[in-house]
Amino acid sequence: MRGTFYGIGVGPGDPELLTVKAIKAIEAADVLIAPKTEKKEGSVALEIARPYLKDDIEIVYQVFPMVKDFAEDTGAWEANKAEILALLNAGKNVAFLTLGDPMFYSTYIYVFRLLEHEDVDIVTIPGIPAFAAIGSRVGRPIVEGNDILAIIPGTADKKHLEEVMAVASSAVVMKVYHNSAEIIDLLRRNNMTKEAVLVSRVGLDDERIIHDLEAHADEKLNYLSTILTRRS
Template sequence: MAKHSPGNFYGIGLGPGDPELLTLKAIHTIQKVDYIFVPKSSLKEDSLALEIVKDYVKDKKVIEQVYPMTKDTAILNTAWFKAAEEVYAQVVAGHEVAYLTLGDPLTFSTYIYLLRHLTSMLPDQCIHTIPGITSYNAAACLANYPLLAGDEKLAVIPVPTDMNTLRPILETFNTVVMMKVAKKLDEVIQLLEELKLAKNALFASYIGQKNAFLTCDLISLKSSGRGYMSVLIVKQRK
C-alpha cells in the first residue's frame, strides 16, 4: 500500500469576533481544508470560533477539543499533547487541517501551546500560521484611538498580579496595552488615577461581538465587573 504524503496544518486567526474582520486568506483556507479543529473550555458552551465562521464550514468535518480550565502545568501539557496528536494523525493521513483561534494565533493565544508540540511532530513545510486582527487593534480602530506615532514605544502585557510592577511600565512606554484584565480592573483604575492617566485610557470588552462595549470613562467602570474578555489601552500624558 502506498504511503500518503502528509497534508498541511493551518493555524487560523479569526480576529476579535466580527465575521467581517476575517481575512480573505482565512476564509479561503477554511473553505479548502478537510478537517477543522476548534478549542473549547467546556463541553456545554457553544464555540464562538464556529459561530464566526459558520458560513464557511458547511459540510466540513469539525472536531471540538475541550481544554481544562486550570493553571496546573502538568494537566495542561497533557491536554495539549493529546490535542496535538489528534491533529497530527489527520495531517499524516494526508488531510488538510485547520485550527481556529480568536484574535491573532501568536498573540496570547492557546494556539501557541499546540504549535509547540506540532513543531516537533510535523515538518516545518506542513505548518502554516495565518494572522488575525487582535482585540486591541480592533478596539483602537473602532474608537479612532491612535496606538503609535513617530518614535513612540508600545508595550503589550497581561495585567500583573502585583500592581507595583505595572507602574514603571506605564511610566516608560508611550502606549500600554493591558490584556487579561479580568478581576484586576478596579486595581488598575486606581493606579491610573494615581498616575493621572485615567483620562488617557480606552477600555473595550467583547469587541467584534454583539455585546461589545467601549468607553474612555474609566471611573464609571469601578465595581462594574467588566474585566472579562476586555482590553485596556493607556497613553502617557502629553
C-alpha cells in the same frame, strides 16, 4: 499523504475582518479544531468563522486547560496533539481557529510548539488583534510619533505592571477581566485614566465601550476586554 495543519487567526469578532488567506484556508480545510475552555460551551472563534464554513466540514471541539498549568499537567495537551496528528495522518487538512492573532497571547502558540518538531507542514495565518480593531473602532491612534507602546497582560505581577506603566507613553492592557479595579487604580496613579477607553467583545453583537473607567472600576468584565490608553 499527510494533511497540512493551519493555524488561523480569525480576528477579534467581526467576520469581515478575516483575511482573504484565512478564508481560503478555512475553505480548504477538511477539519476545524475549535478550542474551548472547560467552563464554557461553544467556541467564539468558530462562530466568527462560521460564514465561511463548508457544509460538510468536520468540527472537532478540543478543551485546553489554563496555560498556567501547562508545565504541571500536559496530559490534555498531549491528547489533543495525538488527535490532531491522527487527523493529519489520515490525509486531512486541519485548521486550528484562534481569536485575534495566532502568535499573540494565543492557545495556538502551545499547540504550535507541540507540533513544530513533528513531521508536519504548518501554515500560520495572522489575524487582526483586538487592540488594533479597538483603535479603529473608537478612532484612537494606538501610537504616533516617538511614543513608546507597552502591551501589558493584566494578569502580570503587580510590580511588573507598575514598572511598565511608569515608563510607557501609551499602553494596551489586556486580560483585565479579573482585577479591573486594581488595573484602573494603577492607570489612575500613572495619569493614564483620562485618555483611557475599555472595549469588551469588539466587533461582536454585544460589544461594549466604556470611556469613564473609574465609574465602572468595580464591575465584572467580560474575558474579552481590553484597555487602550495614553499618558495625559
